[in-house]
Amino acid sequence: MKRNFITVFALLAWMKAYPQNQPADSSGYEKRKLKIEEVNWVSGYYTQDGNNSAVTGGVGTEELTDFSNTVDLKLIKYGKDGVKNNLTIEVGLDNYTSASSDMIDLSANSSASSADNRFYPSLSYLRENDVKGQAVGGGLSFSSEYDYFSAGANIHFAKKSKNRNGEFTAKFQSFFDQVTMIKPIELRGGPGRRREPRNTYALSLSYSQIINPELQVVVLGDVITQKGYLGLPFHRVYFNNTSVRMENLPDTRLKIPLAVMASYFPGGRVIIKAYYRYYMDDWKISSHTFNLEIPIKVTPTFSLSPFGRMYVQQATEHFAGYGEYTIDETYYTSNYDLSAFNSNFVGLGLKYIPLRGIFGIKHFNAVEFRYGHYTKSTDMISDVISMHLKFK
Amino acid sequence: MIHISHRLYPLVLVIALLTSSCVSVKEFQKGKLNDSEMTLTNRKVEKAELSFQSYREGSSGANAGKVGGGCGCN
Numbered sequence: 001m002k003r004n005f006i007t008v009f010a011l012l013a014w015m016k017a018y019p020q021n022q023p024a025d026s027s028g029y030e031k032r033k034l035k036i037e038e039v040n041w042v043s044g045y046y047t048q049d050g051n052n053s054a055v056t057g058g059v060g061t062e063e064l065t066d067f068s069n070t071v072d073l074k075l076i077k078y079g080k081d082g083v084k085n086n087l088t089i090e091v092g093l094d095n096y097t098s099a100s101s102d103m104i105d106l107s108a109n110s111s112a113s114s115a116d117n118r119f120y121p122s123l124s125y126l127r128e129n130d131v132k133g134q135a136v137g138g139g140l141s142f143s144s145e146y147d148y149f150s151a152g153a154n155i156h157f158a159k160k161s162k163n164r165n166g167e168f169t170a171k172f173q174s175f176f177d178q179v180t181m182i183k184p185i186e187l188r189g190g191p192g193r194r195r196e197p198r199n200t201y202a203l204s205l206s207y208s209q210i211i212n213p214e215l216q217v218v219v220l221g222d223v224i225t226q227k228g229y230l231g232l233p234f235h236r237v238y239f240n241n242t243s244v245r246m247e248n249l250p251d252t253r254l255k256i257p258l259a260v261m262a263s264y265f266p267g268g269r270v271i272i273k274a275y276y277r278y279y280m281d282d283w284k285i286s287s288h289t290f291n292l293e294i295p296i297k298v299t300p301t302f303s304l305s306p307f308g309r310m311y312v313q314q315a316t317e318h319f320a321g322y323g324e325y326t327i328d329e330t331y332y333t334s335n336y337d338l339s340a341f342n343s344n345f346v347g348l349g350l351k352y353i354p355l356r357g358i359f360g361i362k363h364f365n366a367v368e369f370r371y372g373h374y375t376k377s378t379d380m381i382s383d384v385i386s387m388h389l390k391f392k
Numbered sequence: 393m394i395h396i397s398h399r400l401y402p403l404v405l406v407i408a409l410l411t412s413s414c415v416s417v418k419e420f421q422k423g424k425l426n427d428s429e430m431t432l433t434n435r436k437v438e439k440a441e442l443s444f445q446s447y448r449e450g451s452s453g454a455n456a457g458k459v460g461g462g463c464g465c466n
Contacts, residue, residue: 044440048448068440163416202453208432211414213421218432222453257454261432265424273429279451287451295429303429313450338450345445349437353428368437376448384444388437 037076037086038365039391044068050336050380053100055184057236057244058322058334062380063099068092070120086126086137094118104234105185118145126156133160147180165210175200181233183246196229217262224255237332239325247333249318255281259289269297285338287313295349305349307372315340336378347372365392 050062072090079085095117102114124139134157141152154173160166177198201224208218228251235247259277266272275291293307316338318331325332349370358364368388375381417425424430434442434455446452 040436042436042439044443046440046444048444066440066444068443070439164419165414165417204453209414210417210422210425213417214424216425216430216432220454224453255451255453257451259454263430263432265427265430267424271427271429275455277451277454279453281450283450285450287449289451297429305429311445311449311451316450337448343449345441351429368435370437370441372441374444374448380448382444382448384441386437386440388435 032078032080034075034077034087037074037392039074040070040072041389041391042068042070042386044384044386046382046384048374048380048382050376050378052336052378052380053103054232054235054247054333054335054337055100055103056106057238058336060103061099064096066094066096068094082129082131084128084130086124086128088122088124088126088139090122090124092118092120092122094120101234104182107185116146118143120144122152124154133162133164134158141175147182148177150175150177152176167208169204169206169208171202171204173200173202173204177228179229179233181229183233184236184244186244187246198226198228198230200224200226214266215262215264217260220257220259220261222255222257224253224257226253226255227251231333232335235333235335237325237334238323239327240323241327242323243327245332247335248331249333250283250331253281253283255279271295271297283316283318283338285314285316287311293349295351301352301354303351305351305370307345307347307349309345311343311345313339313341313343336380339378341377343374343376345372345374363391364389366390 044067046064046066046068048062048064051060052058053060053062070090070092072088075087075089077085077087095115097115099114101116120141120143122139122141124137126135126137128135136158137156139154139156141150141154143150143152152173152175154171156169156171158167158169161168175198177200178195179198181194181196202222203224204220204222206218206220208216210216230251230253231247231249233246236244237247238244257277257279259275261275262273264272271294273291273293273295275289277287277289279285279287279289289309289311291307291309293305295303295305297303316333318333319335319339320332321334321339347370349368351366351368352358353366356362358367366388367390370386372384373381374384442455
C-alpha cells in the first residue's frame with residue numbers, strides 16, 4: 001500500500017516537473033513529444049463467505065478475501081498528420097486468501113494454498129485518426145499466480161459513422177493459459193505436477209448510437225470459444241457411493257452473451273443508466289442480467305450513484321450437489337457458481353471532480369469510491385469496496 | 393448446439409424502436425452526452441466487482457471488458 005502511494009506521488013511530481021502546456025514556438029514547428037495524458041490508481045477489497053465450496057465437493061467454507069491494486073499510465077503523442085497515438089502501460093497485483101483452497105489438503109491448516117498473489121501487467125497501443133473517425137490498436141497481457149499462467153493478445157478497430165452519431169467497434173482477444181494440475185491430496189499419485197493448456201478466443205462487436213441530445217445506446221455481443229482443460233483440478237466431486245474424484249468438464253465451451261446499454265440525461269441532476277444482458281452457452285447455462293444505476297449530481301463536481309443489479313442463472317447440465325452423482329457420469333462438477341441461482345447486488349458510488357484538483361493539487365483530477373453488497377440464493381454473500389484516483 | 397431463445401425478441405424490439413427514432417445530433421448539442429456519467433463503457437472503479445461477478449457466476453462477456461485469462465477461481 002505504502003509503495004503504491006510512493007509510486008503514484010512520484011509520477012505526480014514528475015508530471016509537475018514536466019507540465020503539459022509547452023511554450024509557443026514562433027518558428028511554426030510544433031513539437032510533438034510523448035507526454036503523460038493520465039495516471040490511474042484503482043484499488044479494491046473484496047470479501048465473501050458461504051458454505052458451498054467446490055474444493056470440498058459443494059459443502060464447506062467459501063471464505064475468501066482479495067485485495068487488488070492496479071496502476072496504469074497513459075502516454076500520448078500526436079503525429080504530424082494529427083493522428084493521436086495512445087500507449088497504456090498497466091500493472092496489477094492482487095493478494096488473496098482462500099479458506100477453501102486451504103482444503104486441497106483436508107488435514108492442513110493455513111497451508112501454502114491458503115493465500116497467493118497474482119501479478120498481471122499489460123501493454124496496449126491505440127492509434128486514433130479523428131479526421132477519418134477511426135481507431136486501430138492492439139495489446140498484450142499477462143497474468144501469473146502460483147498454479148495459473150495466462151498470456152493474452154488483442155487487436156481493436158473502431159469506426160465512427162459519417163455524422164459522428166454512431167460508432168462500430170470490433171475487438172478480437174486470445175488468451176493462452178496454463179493450469180497447473182494441483183489435485184486434492186488424497187487423489188495424488190503418479191508423475192509430478194503437469195500443466196494443461198486452456199485457450200480462449202473472443203470476438204467482441206458493438207455499435208453505439210446517439211438517439212437524441214439526451215439519450216444514447218450501445219448494443220454489444222461476444223462470441224467466445226474455449227478449448228483445453230476447463231475445470232479445476234482441486235475441485236472435488238463426491239458420488240453417491242461415497243467415492244471422490246476431481247471435477248471433470250468438457251474440453252470445449254462456446255459462450256454467446258448479448259447486451260444493450262443505455263444512458264439518459266433528461267436534465268437537472270439525474271442521469272439514468274440501464275444495462276441488460278442475455279447469456280447462453282453450450283454447457284446449457286443461460287442467464288439474464290439487469291443493471292440500473294442512477295447518478296445524481298449533488299453539485300456540478302460531486303455526484304452520488306446508487307445502483308442495483310439482478311441476475312438469474314439456469315444451471316449447467318453437468319452440475320449436481322454433494323453425493324448426488326452416480327459413478328457412471330462422464331462430466332461432473334459440484335461448483336455452485338455453475339448451479340441454478342439468482343443474485344442481487346446493490347450499492348453506492350461517490351465521485352468528486354473539483355475544478356482546481358483534489359486538495360488544490362492541479363493534476364489530482366478525480367477521486368471515486370464505490371461500495372456494493374452481493375447476495376446469492378445459494379447463501380453466499382460478499383462485499384466489495386473500490387477506489388479510483390485519477391491524475392491528469 | 394446453441395439456439396436463439398424467444399426471450400431475445402423483446403431485446404431486438406427495443407433496439408429497433410430506439411434506433412429508428414434517431415435524430416442527427418451536432419457536436420455543439422452533445423453537452424449532456426459528453427458528461428462523464430453518461431459513458432457507455434465500464435468505469436475503472438467497477439473493475440473489482442466485474443471481476444468477482446465473472447468468477448462467481450457462470451456467465452461473462454458483453455460488458456466491454458476482459459473475457460478470459462487469469463483464474464481467480466477460489
